[in-house]
Amino acid sequence: MSHSVAGEPPSAGRRAAPSTTAAYSAAEWDLLTGLPGRVLVAAAASGPGRAERGVMAGLAGLDAVAAGRAFDSDLVRAVVAAIYARHDGTPHPTEQLTDLVDLLAACRAANRVLRRRADPADSAAYRQWVQSVAARVCRAVPSPGERRVDHLATPADRRFLDRLGAALGLR
Incomplete structure (x- = not known):
């Protein structure tokens, strides 16, 4: 097996793909690996009733994505590895979409894929x-120069998280 230093691609053109990925089609895998980035972008976006988010919110989201490396789930760790393997700087095609309706539909689609193909424990871990x-992202504390707001105090943030949880099958 090829080992690489963190952040470097696998050596000699070989792709290190966890066996977890074999259970998914390319479109399903793209959905599962693109969803965390889409959620981060949508959570960081301001909107009616939602506070303006700053750099700290984005960093909190990136930290939450990276925290998946420590999950006790082969699926979550494989998704994080795939996200970090995108070293060419091009965004995942689905990360450019932040429309809430499309995001919730993608969450429901991922939930269906996970119900069909994933181990129940991996499915639950991924969705959580x-x-x-x-x-x-919603709970991120603004940096010193940013306006300080209790982001989860807004009903819009709570609705966003509730709708997201429902679409992921967590509620």
């Missing part, structure tokens, strides 16, 4: 991890 990305 994706929800935790949004929650950490």
